[in-house]
Amino acid sequence: xxxxxSDPRVLPATLRVPDAAxxxxxxxxxxxxxxxxxxxxxxxxxxxxxxxxxNIVQYIxxxxxx
Numbered sequence: 001x002x003x004x005x006s007d008p009r010v011l012p013a014t015l016r017v018p019d020a021a022x023x024x025x026x027x028x029x030x031x032x033x034x035x036x037x038x039x040x041x042x043x044x045x046x047x048x049x050x051x052x053x054x055n056i057v058q059y060i061x062x063x064x065x066x
C-alpha cells in the first residue's frame with residue numbers, strides 16, 4: 001500500500017486485512033491466522049474480514065491517548 005497508515009488516532013472504526021496488516025507491519029497471512037485463532041477479534045464478511053480498530057490497537061498495545 002502506498003499510503004502507510006501510521007497514526008492510530010486517524011484510523012477508521014474498522015479496517016480490512018490489507019490495511020490492518022500494513023498498519024501492524026505484519027503479513028496479511030499472519031493477520032488472518034491471528035483472526036482465525038481468536039488472538040484478534042474480527043468479523044468475517046463474505047470472503048474478507050472487518051476488524052475493529054480498537055481490537056488492533058489493544059492487540060499491539062498502543063496507547064492512543066499519549
